[in-house]
Amino acid sequence: MSTLALQTLPCSVDAAKRLAARLGLACGEIAVHRFPDGELRVAVAPATDTTILHASLDQPNDKLITLLFAAEALRRNGTKRLVLVAPYLCYMRQDAAFQAGEAISQRAMGRLLATTVDRVVTVDAHLHRTPDIRSVFPGIEAENLSAMPAIAKALAAGSIDPATVVIGPDMESEPWVNDVAGRLRLQHTVARKTRHGDRSVAVSFVDPALLSGRPALLVDDIVSSGTTLTAAAKALTAMGATVVDAVVTHALFPPAMIAAFTEAGIRSIRSTDSVPHPTNAIALDEILAAALRSELATTQLPETTT
Numbered sequence: 001m002s003t004l005a006l007q008t009l010p011c012s013v014d015a016a017k018r019l020a021a022r023l024g025l026a027c028g029e030i031a032v033h034r035f036p037d038g039e040l041r042v043a044v045a046p047a048t049d050t051t052i053l054h055a056s057l058d059q060p061n062d063k064l065i066t067l068l069f070a071a072e073a074l075r076r077n078g079t080k081r082l083v084l085v086a087p088y089l090c091y092m093r094q095d096a097a098f099q100a101g102e103a104i105s106q107r108a109m110g111r112l113l114a115t116t117v118d119r120v121v122t123v124d125a126h127l128h129r130t131p132d133i134r135s136v137f138p139g140i141e142a143e144n145l146s147a148m149p150a151i152a153k154a155l156a157a158g159s160i161d162p163a164t165v166v167i168g169p170d171m172e173s174e175p176w177v178n179d180v181a182g183r184l185r186l187q188h189t190v191a192r193k194t195r196h197g198d199r200s201v202a203v204s205f206v207d208p209a210l211l212s213g214r215p216a217l218l219v220d221d222i223v224s225s226g227t228t229l230t231a232a233a234k235a236l237t238a239m240g241a242t243v244v245d246a247v248v249t250h251a252l253f254p255p256a257m258i259a260a261f262t263e264a265g266i267r268s269i270r271s272t273d274s275v276p277h278p279t280n281a282i283a284l285d286e287i288l289a290a291a292l293r294s295e296l297a298t299t300q301l302p303e304t305t306t
Contacts, residue, residue: 002048002049002080003048003050004025004048004049004050004052004295005025005026005028005045005048005051005052006019006020006023006025006027006028006051006053006054007028007029007030007044007045007051007052007053007054007070007074008027008030008055009030009032009054009055009056009063009066009067009070010030010031010032011055011056011063011276012055012087013029014276015056015087015273015276015283015285016054018285019085019285019288019289019292022285023289023292023293023296024296025052028045028046029045030042030045030066030070031043031044032066040062040065040066042066042070042073043073044073044074044077046077047073047074047077047078048078049078049080050079050080050081050082050295051079051081051082052085053067053070053071053074053082053084053085054085055084055085055086056086056087056088056274057086057088057089057090058088058090058250058252058275060090060091064090064112067084071116071117081118082117082119083118083120083121083295084116084117084120084121085288085292086120086121087122087123087272087273087274087275088122088123088250088252088274088275089120089122089125089126090109091105091106091108091109092109092126092127092130092136093105093106093126095127095130096129106130106136107136110136110137111138114137114138114139114140117140118140118141119141119142119143120137120140121291121292122142122143122144122145123144123147123249123272123274123284123287123288124144124145124147124221124222124250124274126221126222127144128172143291145287145288145291146179146287147221147272147274147282147284147287148176148179148180149183149287150282150283150284150286150287151219151247151249151272151282152179152183152184154270154282155180155217156183156184160184160217162186163214163215164184164186164214164215164216164217165186165187165188165210165211165214165215165216165217166180166181166187166188166217166219167188167189167211167216167217167218167219167236168188168189168191168219169191169203169218169220169228169229169232170190170191170192170203170220170228171190172221173219173221176219176220176221176249177189177190177219186217187210189205189207189211191204191232191235192204202231204235205235205239208239211236211240211241212239212241213241214242215242215243215245216236216241216243216244217244217247218233218244218245218247219246219248220248220249221248221249221250222248222249222250223246223248223250223251223252223253223269224252225253226257226260226261229246229264229266229269230260230261230264230266233246233261233265233266234264234265236265237264243267244267245266245268245269245270246261246266246268247269247271248269248270248271248279249271249272250272250274250275251269251275251277251279251280255277255278255279258279270282
């Protein structure tokens with residue numbers, strides 16, 4: 001019988017402990033020390049045969065180095081199988097060289113992690129032109145889970161108005177919008193977005209009459225600059241939406257931007273806990289635990305809990 005435990009980067013402790021508790025696992029915190037010159041020293045908890053590494057990879061550069069060092073220590077101390085749980089997975093958006101000389105970060109990151117861990121589990125990765133996440137990570141297991149079941153469950157628990165229209169701020173958001181609307185039996189539509197620059201977009205809707213006098217719920221996978229969400233909220237308000245709320249999987253925007261969203265007409269913005277953020281309102285531990293239960297089949301759980 002092999003042993004299994006979960007270890008987490010310091011940035012992800014709260015979410016990792018919730019996941020570990022749901023799985024009945026010990027949860028150890030990886031210690032990170034920064035030297036004056038910026039180099040890192042990393043120390044892991046005692047190794048188990050299988051170790052689940054929990055790390056949300058927003059602000060990723062130091063975290064990636066920490067993961068590499070943690071993996072080295074765990075492998076050297078006896079871990080045979082490493083499972084990376086990255087609720088937010090970095091460097092996925094650049095899946096092609098759009099300008100001469102550009103690096104394809106998705107390809108480089110995939111190869112790096114594929115040589116470090118044996119399995120990757122993530123949520124709503126930015127894979128708009130990559131149909132299967134397994135192609136990103138050659139030779140290892142990989143799953144891209146959807147946060148929409150957790151989001152729909154949370155919205156249903158809040159007694160959402162049945163007149164609400166679920167809105168996608170651009171065509172890329174259509175899969176998430178369609179999923180949430182279907183689970184909640186609500187109407188939905190997707191905006192047309194014209195981008196004029198990194199922070200300048202125009203948003204329009206094919207059927208403005210659908211939105212007049214009704215609540216609107218914006219649904220998206222990632223909010224970073226917030227430009228698209230702000231433009232969509234202003235357009236919805238102009239078309240007569242009674243209220244505008246927003247829910248996103250990954251909240252990457254600075255917390256100070258919440259005030260700007262409010263000014264744009266967004267009554268509330270909620271996110272999953274894929275990235276620690278003041279807007280976190282929807283936990284992902286249930287869907288992550290379901291994906292990880294296969295790791296429990298042949299394991300013996302350690303008695304220690306860090």
